[in-house]
Amino acid sequence: MPAPQPTILATSGGYRTPEFGDREFGPLVHYAVELSGTTRKPKMCQIGTAAGDQRHQNAAMAEAGYKAGFDLVNLNLFAEPTFQHIEDVLLDQDVIWVHGGSVVNLLAVW
Structure with missing residues (x-):
């Protein structure tokens, strides 16, 4: 069921071999998409800055997104951001x- 407002899902994991x-992507990632309430191809941004x-x-994330049917983008912050207008992307x-x-x-970094 979609969340009634923007929601933070704080969790660990989300992947499987x-x-x-x-x-x-495992059930946690799909649950996050379900909470978003999107009715179109899900748009997902992955941020791996902590690693x-x-x-x-x-x-690997792009491959997982493709398999799941998501429109996935990677946002990198090292050494330079991937996108000029980060806020718009997010x-x-x-x-x-x-x-x-x-x-x-x-x-x-944040």
């Missing part, structure tokens, strides 16, 4: 998925 490929914006993680998403790494690092 697929039969093929590097990563697949250092690793490009191989971006590729406000255009149904789900923003922040994951992995050092929370202290992430808070320092």
Whole structure:
């Protein structure tokens, strides 16, 4: 059931090892999309800054998004942001998925 207002779902995990490929979204990610209430192809932005914006993680997330039928973008903040207008990108998403790494690092960057 969709959330009645913008919602923060604070959780851990969200992935599973697929039969093929590097990563697949588990029930937690799909639940976040369900909470968004979108009726079109879900738009999801993944932010992996806490783990250092690793490009191989971006590729794995893009693959998982493709498999799930999501329109996924990766927002990197190291060394330069991926997008010039970050706020516009984030406000255009149904789900923003922040994951992995050092929370202290992430808070320092933000």
